[in-house]
Amino acid sequence: MLNGNDEFLYYQIAERLEGMVAQGVWKTGDKLPSVRALSREQGVSMSTVFKAYSALESKGLIEARPKSGYFVRFRARRDTPAAPRALRFSAPPEAMSVDDMIATVYANLTEAGVVQLSLAAPGYELLPAAKLNKCLLEALRSSPTSCLHYEHIAGSEDLRRQLARQAFNWGGQCTAEEVVVTQGCMEALSFCLQTVTRPGDTVAIERPTYFGIFSLLKNLGLRALEIPTDPKTGPDLNFLQNAVRKQQIAAALFVPNFNNPSGSLMPEADKQALVAMLAEHEIPLVEDDIYGEMYFGKTRPGTCKSYDTEGLVLYCSSMSKSLAPGYRVGWCLPGRFREKVLQRKLTHCITSATPTQAAIARFCANGRFDLHLRNLRKALHTQCLRYWQAISEFFPPETRVSQPQGGYVLWLELPETVDAFHLYHHARRHRINIAPGQIFSTAGAFSHHIRLGFGAPYSLEIEGSLRTLGRLVREMG
Numbered sequence: 231m232l233n234g235n236d237e238f239l240y241y242q243i244a245e246r247l248e249g250m251v252a253q254g255v256w257k258t259g260d261k262l263p264s265v266r267a268l269s270r271e272q273g274v275s276m277s278t279v280f281k282a283y284s285a286l287e288s289k290g291l292i293e294a295r296p297k298s299g300y301f302v303r304f305r306a307r308r309d310t311p312a313a314p315r316a317l318r319f320s321a322p323p324e325a326m327s328v329d330d331m332i333a334t335v336y337a338n339l340t341e342a343g344v345v346q347l348s349l350a351a352p353g354y355e356l357l358p359a360a361k362l363n364k365c366l367l368e369a370l371r372s373s374p375t376s377c378l379h380y381e382h383i384a385g386s387e388d389l390r391r392q393l394a395r396q397a398f399n400w401g402g403q404c405t406a407e408e409v410v411v412t413q414g415c416m417e418a419l420s421f422c423l424q425t426v427t428r429p430g431d432t433v434a435i436e437r438p439t440y441f442g443i444f445s446l447l448k449n450l451g452l453r454a455l456e457i458p459t460d461p462k463t464g465p466d467l468n469f470l471q472n473a474v475r476k477q478q479i480a481a482a483l484f485v486p487n488f489n490n491p492s493g494s495l496m497p498e499a500d501k502q503a504l505v506a507m508l509a510e511h512e513i514p515l516v517e518d519d520i521y522g523e524m525y526f527g528k529t530r531p532g533t534c535k536s537y538d539t540e541g542l543v544l545y546c547s548s549m550s551k552s553l554a555p556g557y558r559v560g561w562c563l564p565g566r567f568r569e570k571v572l573q574r575k576l577t578h579c580i581t582s583a584t585p586t587q588a589a590i591a592r593f594c595a596n597g598r599f600d601l602h603l604r605n606l607r608k609a610l611h612t613q614c615l616r617y618w619q620a621i622s623e624f625f626p627p628e629t630r631v632s633q634p635q636g637g638y639v640l641w642l643e644l645p646e647t648v649d650a651f652h653l654y655h656h657a658r659r660h661r662i663n664i665a666p667g668q669i670f671s672t673a674g675a676f677s678h679h680i681r682l683g684f685g686a687p688y689s690l691e692i693e694g695s696l697r698t699l700g701r702l703v704r705e706m707g
Contacts, residue, residue, distance in 0.1 A: 239274050240281035247282065251291055251302055258619050259612035259688075262292060262300040295608065296528065303615060314461050314492070314630045314643035314679065329448075331651055332441050332669045339663070345695040346686070348665040350440075350490050350638040351555055353686035356609055358602050362554060362593060369588035377585040383572055385411025385561065385582055389591035393561055396594070400522060401536035402545075404563055410571050411561045411582050415520045415548035418562040420446055421574040422544040423481065425567045426514040427452055431480035434473065436465050438641075438670035438679075440490045443483060454672050455479060461632050461641060464489065464496035467503055474511055481514045487531045488521040491670050491681035492641045493634030498532050505537040512542070514567070519547045523603055525636035526611040541566030549590055551638065552603060557586040609687070610638070616688040617696070624700030626707055638685045644678045645707045653680065656702050662695045 250256055262268075265283065269276045283300050286292045293303045335348065370376050384390065390406035397404050412418040427433060429451030435443055437456035447454050455473060457465045465484060473479065484504070486496040496504070508515050517534045525531055535545040544567060548560030559582070564571040575581075593599055617640060621631055630643040644650070650666035657664050667679030686692060 240278045240285065243268075243272065243274070243279065243282035244285040247286060248291060251286075256302045258302050258615045260302045261298075262302065264299055298608070301612070314632055314641055326651070328444070328668060328672060328674050331666065331674075332445065335441075335654070335663075335665060335669055338658070341663070343661060344658075345662045345691060347682045347692075347695060347699070348663040349683040349685060350681070351551060351683070351685050352606065352610075352638070355687055356606055356685070357554065358593075358598065361598055361602075362589060365592040365596070365598075366585060366589035369585060369592050373588065377588055379584060381411075381581045381584045381587060383576055383581055385409065386584070386587040386591055388595070389559075389587045390561075392591050392594040392599075396599075397563070399530050400519070400533045402533065402563070408563050408565075408568065409561055410564060410568065410575065411559065411587060412548075412575070413560065413579065413582050414550055414558045415518065415546055415560040416442060416446065417578075418546035418548070418560045419443070419483065419516060419518060420450070421571045421578070422514075422516045422546060422562055422564060422567070423447075423450055423452065423483065424574050425564065425570040426516070426544070427480045432478065434470060434479050434482040434484075436484055436489055436492075436494075438489075438491055438667070438676055439485065441669040444672055452480075456672060459489065459492060459494055461492045461494055464494040464500060465504075467500060467507065470504075471507060474507070474513065479511075479513055481516060482508060483516040483518065484534070485518045485521070486534055487519055488524060488634060488637030490521065490637065491639050491665070491667075491679075493632045493637050493639060495531060495635050501532060501534045502537045505534050505543060509538075509540045509542055515543045517543055517545050519545060520551050521637040522547065523552050524607065524610060524638065526607065526614070527635055531636070535563060538565065544571075552606065553593070553599065554586070554590065557590060558583070559586055559590050607636075610636075610684070613684045613686075613688050614640070617682065617684040617692070620688075620693055620696040621682075621700070624697045626700075626704055629703070638683050640682045640684060642680050642682060644680065644703055646678050648678050648703055648706045650677055650680050653699075653702060653706060656706070657699055660695075660698050660702075662699060664699065 265276050265279045268279045287294060291303055292300050294300050387406060389411060390409040393409050394404050394406045412421060432453045432455050433447060434455045434457055436459040457470050459465050464486060486501055488495055515534055519533055522531060533545060535543045542565060544565055545563040549557060618631060626645055628645050632641040651668055654664055654666045665681040667676030668674045670676055
């Protein structure tokens, strides 16, 4: 039991707890005693404990989670690494194009016996396999055709109704008639881009951004105009504004919420400004919101679509990052371009797979999706902090690491002497896959950056791989 006045007692408690966190008695993600329990154990008032926890929370050492209690947020072994800076351009290794590097990394994404730190997806352990299997069986049994029939071109009405309801979470207001179901988000992006562009057109994209977008633009015969992106707040709108004034831009394709790989999150004011700017010039915006539900804060970030009054924002997303990657269920809200998108789908695949649509519609209708998302977000936040802590411990002190507020990836800026693609090959010899920074820019920029995914639950194997990777970086430094 502690003695002293209230003001002094909460300092004592906070100091002791901070010391225990620093010594590793409590690790990142561990739950601390409840305010009531610690009050009883220490013989102090609940307000004293609350003040102690508030002091630790203000330091960023712990965090309060609604209806869950207090959890350890981070235990630093050295000074907190800074976020990556805006980057310089650099050429890819001689005789190796960006396309070649992308193909090399893609070829090893599903290799067995390799620690996959290159993936921006949830670990299978985090997905509700048993409940999804049950929903799939129920869907098959309840269907008069056992789901062997063709679905409506726009997709299952039951699923579209559920997706329209989900739109309420990000400030959207739509009906099932406005939704078009696709086979994954990439197909949604493809249909939308084909609808608003013609071969030879220029499309504004972020730099850095997901390498699959480069391949998509190339396959559609489109040119990419890369917009510099701040690792925290997203694309430089002033740069975009000047570009729009100087050249013909047919469309923009942005990931406003938790860009892959930087993890940037556009402020709501910037989203609204972006929509207004593009609308002024009648430029469609294809919005990729595939990571929007993977937020760590108390509320879901909004979307550009929620500010769209002209029907110029074509919203795209999928269940691949939140529920079932293998089901390949994506969708879009194409606004004024809905009929043209449906025409594209009709000539491309006619319709999407019936069983998986029925299963996900049933899963959402039963109220399971929201509960699953809450659990998934908590797990991802804890994993993000554990990976971040390991990087701060094992990598060189000058390493800069992003601090995403959601998503699946960390963006690392390594010492300039480290070539990310060479590091990729060194890591492969240790059965570790990473994503080198060069593949996230059409010009091969980010030569000393890497992307690490934290979707897999933290384990001794993951820790050992990060330790090895940090050692390799030090040796190349």
